[in-house]
Structure formats: C-alpha cells, structure tokens
Amino acid sequence: MAGPRLYSPFDKTMWESVAEGKMKIQRCEECGTYRYPPGACCPNCLSTEMQWEEISGTGKVLSWITYHKQYLPAYPAPTTVVAAMLDEGEILITNIDHAETKDLAVDRPIRVIYGDHPDGYRIPRFTLADGPAS
C-alpha cells in the first residue's frame, strides 16, 4: 500500500494498527509509560522493551486551527486540525470534519474515528464525543 512517510522503524506497526481501525501506540514494558509518536526507547527510563497497546480512542480537546487556504494535496480548505489529550496522557493531533469546528471548545470530549487518506492509507481522525453543542 502507499503509506505515509516513516520516520523510524517503529512507525510501520503503528500504521498497520491504524489500517485495522485499532490504533496502537507503544508502552514501556518496564515502567508503563506511553509514548507517541513511535520511537526506540522510553523517555522515562530509556528501556527499549515495549509493547503495543490499542488506544482507548477518547480524550479532550486542547486546541485547534483552521486552514483557509489549501497547503496539502489531501486537505482542501477549509480544513480543521485538533490537538487532543488522549486518556492515555499522550497528545494526538489530527483533523476533524470542518463542520464540527463551531462546536469545539477546550476540554470538550472527543473520540477517534478512522478515515481514508487519498494516498491510499487510513488515518485516525476526531469527532466530538458528545455530538454538536445544543
């Protein structure tokens, strides 16, 4: 499959888990610390022993931005990107349906869904967990 650029030998496993609709991130086998993006060692204890754990997929909004001009071929404007704190304590940054932008607020619950990237791979995305604001 055409895939995203890989930045380490550990990225492949993560993208394969995304393709299955069950995104996994690394967790240190010795001290239990999560890490994202994938990498060779634990930033807490330097252990290179790790396991892959599926994320809960739930978290809270930290911030967001909206592009009003297209920069990336896969993302025509307007397009909105959200940074969220996952329940695991790691930050995930990805996009949300632009129509949901007006309902975004700091600390709003959010959950991961999966979508298709035009280059032929799947990506995790966000949607508001509690639906649009009333």
Added chain:
Amino acid sequence: MNAPQTVTPAASDLSLDNVAAVVGIGQSDWRADYKSVREGGKPTDSYGYGAVSFRRALEDAGIQKSDVDGLIVGSPTSFERASELYGVTPRWGLQADSSQAIVAAMMAIKAGFCEVVALVYGNDQRSAKVQYGGPQAMGGGANLSYVYHAPFGLTSQGALYAMMQRRHMELTGATEADLGQVAVGQRAWAGHNPAAIMKDRPLSLDDYLSSPYIAEPLHLHDYCLINDGGVALIIMEKSRARRQGRKPVTIKTAFRYDLHGGSTTLRPRLMDFYHTGHKVVSEKVYNAVGFGPRDVDAVLVYDSFSCHIPFALEGFGFCGIGESGAFMRETGIGPGGKLPVNTHGGHLSESYMQGWAHQTEAVRQLRGEAGLNVPNCRNIQYISDVVGRVYSIIYGVD
C-alpha cells in the same frame, strides 16, 4: 577574633558575565535584495550575503580581517566552506543559530581559544525557495513536529504557533485584536527604520484584523517575512574592546533552558507555553544583572510569529501569566509605548534574519544609532524560545 577571610566563590571564575563585548555590526541590503528577488533576481547566495555583512562589520569595528581568530557561521552555511571563501584561518569556530552563536563566542573568549570572533550569517532562503511547510519542510530532520503531522492535515511552523495561540485565547480571554498589537506595533517601529523591508507599508489594527487568516487564528501579518540577507557581528574580550575606537556594547549575561519532552506532539507549547523555560532563564539572567523586567529599556523577542511576544512577556514576568493581552493593549509595545518591543520591526516587518538582526538592533539601540532610539537606553534584553529552546541575553553599556 579574626574576621573570616573573604573568599571569592569558585563559581565567579566560571561566569561568562561581562566577559565579551560587541564592537562591530554589519548587514546586507535587505530592501534592495528583497525587491530584486521578488522580480526574479538572485543577487548572491548565502555566503555572499554573509560576506557583504562581514566586511561591513569589520569596517564598523575598525579592524582588519586578519585580526579575526574565531569564526562562527549561521546555520545556512558550512563553517569549513565559509572559512575558505572568507579567507579566515580561525583558531576556533563552529556553526550555530543566533543565540548559541553569541553564547559560544563568550565561551571561546573566556576559555582563551580566541580573542576576536566574527559571527557571520547569510541566508538565501527566499531566492532558494526554502520550504517551511509540507512533509519535506526545512528543519524537519531536527524537529519532528515540523513534518510529522502532515498525514493528519497539520503542516507548517505557523500552524504550530496558531495551535498555541488558539489555546492561549481560549484560556485567557485574549482577543485577536490584542495579538494585533504586535504586528501593528512592530510595523510602526519599522516605519522609522531605513533598513526595514516594510518601512513604507503602514499597518493599522483594522488592516490587521481584515487581513486573511493563514492558519486561523493567525492572520497574514502574524507571520514573519521570508527574505534573503545577511548579518555579522564582531565580538571581543571586553578590555580589548574598550581599546577599540567604537563604544563597546557589553554582553552582560546569557542563559538557556530547553524543553523537548513531548515536543513532537506540542506538549511544551500547549500545556506550558514554554513558561517553565522562561521562568528558569528569567531568574538566572535577572539575578546575574541585579535587575528585573521593569528595568529593561527595550525587549527584543525572536518573532517568527507574533505570538512569541505575548508568551515571552508572560513567561519573563513583564506581566502576569495569562495577562499579556491586556498588558500589550494598555502598556503599549510600539513607539511611544511604555515597553518598547522589537524596536527594529523584527522578523515581521524588518527582515527575517533568524534572530541575528535582533542582536545588531540591541547594539544600535545601546549606541544610540537605531532607526528610532529608545531614550536613555542602557539595557536591552533578547529573548528566544524557538522550538522549546529558551535563551535570553542581556546587553548593556557602562
């Protein structure tokens, strides 16, 4: 009973404070080269912009090239090739960003590796069409945050700052008009600076607010210029600097603190606005000089994007945490304001020289040779927090 002997603490011998001074500055013709490049020209390359600036800095210092025994070049050029092309045979040298270059010069002089250091920066980023966004963005090899999120729709350094700015506005109630004080204030300073690329392009708050968003909430005018150019400085041991013709500008102190934990996913930006680093560095530099933010005559902040300024003002104690919006609006940071900020126009309105021209502006203000001089200017503070590497340098005159 004998009085205890006065013992000089060992640490004082290790201090870099007041060891070195700037005796010469130079820069290329940013305005003319900007025009030429926009018309498709290629005045020279990064080495050429450095050479123009280096020669002017030597003339300004009143020294010969052969007096130079240390060379620091900016990140766009190779140290070895620059040494070859510039005909310098250094006893010591390296390649560095602007903040680290100043600190490295202080260290080398203190350690006796060399006595006269030339700092030479040249960058042909505009004519060479350097990309600061996209999956192959400049700097992505060192800072994964610049490139990692492209598959998810996030690209460009501006967007990373926009993400910080949105959260800051949501948490503090600061408005886009508050942030607009930066672009408007710096453009007003640039109006007095004959070297500023945007000298003849006044900007009102209405202009700012009606300009297009790039990555909302950041507008066009929150982004720095991209232009070709060069900057150079000559730094010497302070007592030798005093014997030179020009009034030396002392590098009173400098300090650094890095925040890289979770940096790819913007943790130190979004959870902290880099304030942890600001706090450590501010305590260190203010203790070293014996005064605080209220006593600084002007502050120069690395401004690839406007929002560097409010975050730094909060972190260094110019105002309370979360209070920068009201502070900038009420105190005033432009000409006539109570806290002059980026008195040359900064990266937004003067020239994007990646912090190098902030160092030369500090020298100009302290010599009284700036476009618009801050009255009775004795101390200038430089602050940089690019990608979580927090630096501050305090310059002063005796």
